[in-house]
Amino acid sequence: MTQTAETAVHLDAVRLVRGNRTVLDDIRLTVPTGSVTAVLGPSGSGKSTLLAALTGELVPATGDVRLFGEKVPQSSRELLAMRKRLGVLLQGNGLLTDLTAGENVALPLRTHTDLPSDVIDALVEMKLHAVGLRAAKDLYPRELSGGMARRVALARALALDPPLMIYDEPLTGLDPIASGVIMSLIARLNKTLGLTSIIVTHHVHETLPVCDHAVVIANGRIVFDGTPEELERSDDPLVKQFLGGEPDGPIAFDSSARSAA
Numbered sequence: 001m002t003q004t005a006e007t008a009v010h011l012d013a014v015r016l017v018r019g020n021r022t023v024l025d026d027i028r029l030t031v032p033t034g035s036v037t038a039v040l041g042p043s044g045s046g047k048s049t050l051l052a053a054l055t056g057e058l059v060p061a062t063g064d065v066r067l068f069g070e071k072v073p074q075s076s077r078e079l080l081a082m083r084k085r086l087g088v089l090l091q092g093n094g095l096l097t098d099l100t101a102g103e104n105v106a107l108p109l110r111t112h113t114d115l116p117s118d119v120i121d122a123l124v125e126m127k128l129h130a131v132g133l134r135a136a137k138d139l140y141p142r143e144l145s146g147g148m149a150r151r152v153a154l155a156r157a158l159a160l161d162p163p164l165m166i167y168d169e170p171l172t173g174l175d176p177i178a179s180g181v182i183m184s185l186i187a188r189l190n191k192t193l194g195l196t197s198i199i200v201t202h203h204v205h206e207t208l209p210v211c212d213h214a215v216v217i218a219n220g221r222i223v224f225d226g227t228p229e230e231l232e233r234s235d236d237p238l239v240k241q242f243l244g245g246e247p248d249g250p251i252a253f254d255s256s257a258r259s260a261a
């Protein structure tokens, strides 16, 4: 796929290096605006590394990363401006334990806007309502279940109305019911708020039903890019090994098999 006005994220010939190792090479990826894209791959395949390139935390050794047509900047001031347009749900929530759910959601609004506090209060109510948790506004993170805490973190990631949401392993530590709630919430918010969503995960079977685009990374490159239906039908041995969760096959279990930069 090539880059058009309908493109939210575009990576062209990107090489990502950690330490002295090339973790991902020749990454070409187009995420259409409005889509829910799953970035799938086994542990150690480079999912977090790819995410770091999207948020500007990791500068590519070669190639281009663009969000909404603009190259991800390197200067910290420009990066800060770009990140306001990027909602990131981090692994493990990152909620501040000494603040209530409502105060956690208010935090980005207090930090990045000059809005008066009654407007911030109203926005916090709206965001908590969007994740079905208006009643939890005054509860502390320790008073929330894992699934509720994840939803508060999601409301906080939505606080500044970013057009692009990135979810880093959103199901970690959640039971199947809470996982189902989170996945359908991600899909519903994407549709109702007109977002673009990228879900970085190894929870393939829970994620595919809510996606319209899937990418699999393994052995340092993209080994699949297409629809979830095409993924399920794929004959590629790498893809089949990953979907089947088999220990033996062409995916190198030991990541040191990857090339030195």
Ligand SMILES: Nc1ncnc2c1ncn2[C@@H]1O[C@H](COP(=O)(O)OP(=O)(O)OP(=O)(O)O)[C@@H](O)[C@H]1O
Binding pocket: 018, 019, 020, 021, 023, 041, 042, 043, 044, 045, 046, 047, 048, 049, 050, 202, 255, 256
């Ligand atoms: N600072 C670093 N120096 C050298 N190698 C690194 C560094 N950070 C990560 N790596 C290596 O890069 C590879 C990809 O790591 P990454 O965390 O991106 O994978 P992942 O797919 O997100 O894994 P997981 O699902 O387990 O979180 C791994 O082999 C890891 O050991």
